[in-house]
Amino acid sequence: MRTKRISLYILSQAAKLLTLLIAISILSFMLVSYSPIDPIRAYIGGDMLRVSPEQRANIEEYWGLNEPRVSQYLNWANSILHGDLGTSLLYRSPVAQVIAERFVASLALMAIAWLLSGIFGFILGIIAGMKKGTWIDRLIKGYCYVLSATPTFWLGLVVVIVFSVWLGWFPIGLGTPAGILEQDVSLTDYLRHLFLPALTLSIIGVANIALHTRTKLVETLNSEFIWFAKAKGEKGLKLLWRHGLRNISLPAISLQFASFGELFGGAVLTEQVFSYPGLGQAIVEAGLGGDVPLLLGIVLFSTIFVYVGNLMADILYKVIDPRIRKEWN
Amino acid sequence: MSGQEMIGANPSVNSKWNLRRQTLAIIVISVLLLAAMTVSGFLIENEKLSVNLEARNSSPSLDHLFGTDWLGRDMLARTLKGLTLSFGVGLLTAFLSTIIALFLSLLSSWNKKIDHGVTWLIDLFISMPHVVTLLLISFAIGGGFKGVVTGIALTHWPSLTRLLRAEVMKVKTEQYIGVSRQLGKSRWWIACNHYLPHLMPQIMVGFILLFPHTILHEAAITFLGFGLSPEQPAIGIILSESMRYLSTGMWWLAFFPGLSLVIMVGIFDLLGNSIRKLIDPFHGQR
Amino acid sequence: MKLQQKEEPLPDLLEKDQPLLEVKDLSLSFRQYREGLRETDLQVISKLDITLYKKEIVAVVGASGSGKSLLASAILGLLPENAFLRGTINFKGKPLSPERQEHLRGEEISLIPQSVSALDPLMKTGKQVQAVIKGKNKKAVQQEIFDKVGLPSKTSNSYPFELSGGMVRRVLAATSLASSADLIIADEPTPGLDPFALKETVNYIKQLAENGKGVIFITHDIETALKIADKVAVFYAGQTVEIAKVENFCGSGENLRHPYTKALWNALPQNGFVPLPGSQPLLSEVAEGCIFHPRCPVKTDLCKKKQPESKSKNGEMVRCFYA
Numbered sequence: 001m002r003t004k005r006i007s008l009y010i011l012s013q014a015a016k017l018l019t020l021l022i023a024i025s026i027l028s029f030m031l032v033s034y035s036p037i038d039p040i041r042a043y044i045g046g047d048m049l050r051v052s053p054e055q056r057a058n059i060e061e062y063w064g065l066n067e068p069r070v071s072q073y074l075n076w077a078n079s080i081l082h083g084d085l086g087t088s089l090l091y092r093s094p095v096a097q098v099i100a101e102r103f104v105a106s107l108a109l110m111a112i113a114w115l116l117s118g119i120f121g122f123i124l125g126i127i128a129g130m131k132k133g134t135w136i137d138r139l140i141k142g143y144c145y146v147l148s149a150t151p152t153f154w155l156g157l158v159v160v161i162v163f164s165v166w167l168g169w170f171p172i173g174l175g176t177p178a179g180i181l182e183q184d185v186s187l188t189d190y191l192r193h194l195f196l197p198a199l200t201l202s203i204i205g206v207a208n209i210a211l212h213t214r215t216k217l218v219e220t221l222n223s224e225f226i227w228f229a230k231a232k233g234e235k236g237l238k239l240l241w242r243h244g245l246r247n248i249s250l251p252a253i254s255l256q257f258a259s260f261g262e263l264f265g266g267a268v269l270t271e272q273v274f275s276y277p278g279l280g281q282a283i284v285e286a287g288l289g290g291d292v293p294l295l296l297g298i299v300l301f302s303t304i305f306v307y308v309g310n311l312m313a314d315i316l317y318k319v320i321d322p323r324i325r326k327e328w329n
Numbered sequence: 330m331s332g333q334e335m336i337g338a339n340p341s342v343n344s345k346w347n348l349r350r351q352t353l354a355i356i357v358i359s360v361l362l363l364a365a366m367t368v369s370g371f372l373i374e375n376e377k378l379s380v381n382l383e384a385r386n387s388s389p390s391l392d393h394l395f396g397t398d399w400l401g402r403d404m405l406a407r408t409l410k411g412l413t414l415s416f417g418v419g420l421l422t423a424f425l426s427t428i429i430a431l432f433l434s435l436l437s438s439w440n441k442k443i444d445h446g447v448t449w450l451i452d453l454f455i456s457m458p459h460v461v462t463l464l465l466i467s468f469a470i471g472g473g474f475k476g477v478v479t480g481i482a483l484t485h486w487p488s489l490t491r492l493l494r495a496e497v498m499k500v501k502t503e504q505y506i507g508v509s510r511q512l513g514k515s516r517w518w519i520a521c522n523h524y525l526p527h528l529m530p531q532i533m534v535g536f537i538l539l540f541p542h543t544i545l546h547e548a549a550i551t552f553l554g555f556g557l558s559p560e561q562p563a564i565g566i567i568l569s570e571s572m573r574y575l576s577t578g579m580w581w582l583a584f585f586p587g588l589s590l591v592i593m594v595g596i597f598d599l600l601g602n603s604i605r606k607l608i609d610p611f612h613g614q615r
Numbered sequence: 616m617k618l619q620q621k622e623e624p625l626p627d628l629l630e631k632d633q634p635l636l637e638v639k640d641l642s643l644s645f646r647q648y649r650e651g652l653r654e655t656d657l658q659v660i661s662k663l664d665i666t667l668y669k670k671e672i673v674a675v676v677g678a679s680g681s682g683k684s685l686l687a688s689a690i691l692g693l694l695p696e697n698a699f700l701r702g703t704i705n706f707k708g709k710p711l712s713p714e715r716q717e718h719l720r721g722e723e724i725s726l727i728p729q730s731v732s733a734l735d736p737l738m739k740t741g742k743q744v745q746a747v748i749k750g751k752n753k754k755a756v757q758q759e760i761f762d763k764v765g766l767p768s769k770t771s772n773s774y775p776f777e778l779s780g781g782m783v784r785r786v787l788a789a790t791s792l793a794s795s796a797d798l799i800i801a802d803e804p805t806p807g808l809d810p811f812a813l814k815e816t817v818n819y820i821k822q823l824a825e826n827g828k829g830v831i832f833i834t835h836d837i838e839t840a841l842k843i844a845d846k847v848a849v850f851y852a853g854q855t856v857e858i859a860k861v862e863n864f865c866g867s868g869e870n871l872r873h874p875y876t877k878a879l880w881n882a883l884p885q886n887g888f889v890p891l892p893g894s895q896p897l898l899s900e901v902a903e904g905c906i907f908h909p910r911c912p913v914k915t916d917l918c919k920k921k922q923p924e925s926k927s928k929n930g931e932m933v934r935c936f937y938a
Contacts, residue, residue, distance in 0.1 A: 133696075224732050224733045225735045227693055227728075228726070228728050228734070229743075229746070230691075230720065231693060231725075231726040232721040232746050232747050232794075233722055234746060242738070242746075243735050243738070246737045246738060247735070322737065323776050326776070
């Protein structure tokens with residue numbers, strides 16, 4: 001019974017992901033194919049004048065650009081199914097490889113920001129919720145509202161001004177020091193370049209989770225079971241620990257998982273400010289440079305990334321919440 | 330005076346600054362501030378933006394409150410122009426998004442199948458990171474004003490659609506809708522006469538609360554280089570240009586324009602939430 | 616009494632004279648916001664008086680919306696933030712200050728709540744009951760009480776959502792049995808129980824009183840109230856209109872002194888099923904005169920103009936000019 005339920009769940013989720021990817025791939029392929037940006041010009045760059053019409057026709061034929069759009073899409077989708085995402089025009093290497101390399105760098109950044117913003121946001125939310133209506137609650141709430149009105153990239157610029165330009169503690173941009181071979185980069189160098197982008201992304205991420213936790217805690221503290229627990233003589237931190245945290249942790253963790261989309265979006269902007277060589281910077285370059293295979297590859301990849309976050313949020317509920325766990329057994 | 334009557338009739342309302350008045354005051358002040366920001370951008374003549382090499386690279390002073398850039402242009406003037414532009418793009422895109430949301434939510438009242446379709450479309454649009462969708466659409470259209478407006482308008486409807494759809498579903502079960510159907514009224518008539526008036530408050534609040542998102546995303550996408558073109562005095566352009574000069578210590582190029590944007594977005598947030606509190610105090614009392 | 620040292624326990628005889636709980640002239644109102652953030656004050660209880668001795672059960676009876684459930688919150692000190700309370704509540708002869716309430720909750724004052732959602736949905740029920748047990752062997756004590764109220768032993772490892780409504784009510788009653796409180800406030804503990812479980816619950820509550828505790832039994836069901844209580848306090852639109860001994864509920868109500876109490880009694884199926892026309896107003900809707908006058912069969916012009924004061928005698932009370 002249990003295994004059947006689980007396999008059914010996996011099947012339905014896989015089907016959901018598949019239809020999602022098909023829909024996204026069709027949609028994004030259509031969009032890109034109507035773009036006025038000429039892929040051949042993007043590929044050849046400044047030497048466009050030296051390309052004869054015949055050569056151009058050859059490239060078009062080689063890429064299949066003269067075929068109807070539907071068959072272009074089918075060709076592309078077919079090669080994706082065979083594990084080939086195409087070749088990046090900018091990096092002159094397989095798209096899958098570029099994404100893999102860039103994603104590792106982005107992952108370090110996003111993981112740190114995800115954890116830090118989650119932890120600090122949760123704590124701030126609890127403090128505000130506990131002290132609802134006091135000056136400290138207003139302070140935290142105000143801080144969060146200001147943060148949610150703050151553009152990520154501007155915050156990044158302010159961080160650069162303060163820490164790199166004024167204090168000189170950190171380098172301005174680039175994932176590693178310029179002019180050094182990759183194998184010579186030390187871990188400290190790497191961390192020094194990771195710190196500011198991670199800080200920026202962490203600060204921005206706090207607002208959402210803190211406000212959510214606060215609302216949830218206030219709601220929980222107004223619930224009848226907290227009222228009854230108080231009637232039973234429970235109070236203070238023990239009450240918060242026994243009944244409050246128990247009821248707000250899971251929604252908070254789920255929310256954090258479900259916010260992978262915003263995290264990715266934040267990473268795109270942060271990486272741009274700090275010239276951090278991650279996936280976000282790659283998609284911007286792909287877009288500006290007309291690197292269609294890479295652009296589409298990252299679009300699909302980011303869709304999967306967001307999907308995985310939502311899936312984890314869903315599974316967490318199924319594993320932890322006794323009310324839902326019961327239905328499963 | 331009506332105020333005195335109120336106090337007389339209800340002795341408990343002794344404070345002049347009760348929540349209602351506070352909220353109304355916040356709304357009025359917000360509107361005034363936003364109007365001041367926008368109008369001042371319009372009033373600034375273009376010569377204020379002209380190149381003045383003698384006054385270039387100067388830090389904030391009484392002459393130039395926000396400093397000047399490497400061409401000697403006054404940053405305050407550029408910022409105000411940028412805010413006006415942000416407001417304009419925000420207005421246009423928030424309006425378009427609201428129209429899409431309204432259309433789709435009314436559409437979902439048609440039948441179950443269409444409702445499923447609408448829900449699926451919402452899920453599809455929120456399955457990609459916002460910035461990625463924006464970037465893709467902007468890329469497809471070739472950037473520029475058209476690209477930004479299309480991109481933002483096409484990406485900001487899902488959350489409002491969800492809200493309005495839920496409201497439509499609630500109203501749909503009401504008796505008077507059934508009665509109207511039996512009287513042979515058309516769906517269009519019912520939409521205009523029953524759903525629309527009911528949705529109006531939500532649409533108003535939703536529309537205003539879309540501004541912060543549309544404004545921030547316009548700035549972001551422009552900053553990345555997919556949005557408004559470099560000739561336009563957009564905040565995103567100003568900030569992206571400032572990056573080249575930060576290492577030389579010209580912090581004012583980035584600091585003040587960004588801060589002004591934060592303030593503008595914050596005021597919109599405040600305005601939207603205050604109006605919501607006034608219309609629907611039970612959700613607003615957080 | 617005055618010569619007694621504060622810390623020394625009072626002799627039983629003297630203690631009997633001192634009420635366990637005294638509620639005097641209690642009024643409660645709420646500040647509310649309506650659409651457009653207009654503020655209003657909503658009066659829910661006014662001029663409430665109740666006295667409770669040890670080994671006694673006082674039933675508080677009133678239709679829903681009469682404000683009787685808020686009495687429990689007021690005694691426990693757990694009113695919502697926007698509530699405004701006036702009057703005095705004395706517990707064991709001393710006023711209940713917020714600090715004292717916080718200290719006494721769960722220790723000397725215990726609640727059987729009305730709602731079945733009063734249990735933490737994410738905590739096992741056994742653990743929730745153990746919270747009120749002092750000393751060691753919490754688990755054993757809790758298990759014993761669960762046996763006593765007829766809950767299967769595996770219940771203590773169940774989450775509230777796995778229990779039926781009746782079982783949750785038993786868990787809630789068990790919480791009070793487990794505590795060492797002297798004052799039990801039972802807030803509508805009986806709705807939704809089958810006749811057997813109802814009888815059992817009534818028995819537990821009687822047992823509590825026999826063991827020397829005082830019980831306030833809040834209910835809208837006058838029949839259950841008469842089965843269990845020594846005295847009945849009748850609530851109407853936030854006011855106590857009468858406190859009568861249970862014996863006086865007999866015949867056609869000739870020993871009852873307030874017209875509303877009489878009407879309640881005569882509305883019971885076995886007493887003729889005579890309904891009282893009209894409905895209970897909000898406290899704030901009756902601007903002048905006796906709160907009951909719009910529905911009163913024996914009202915006079917005086918009732919429309921002036922509010923009657925309460926008249927007390929031998930622990931009984933009535934609020935009517937013509938009683």
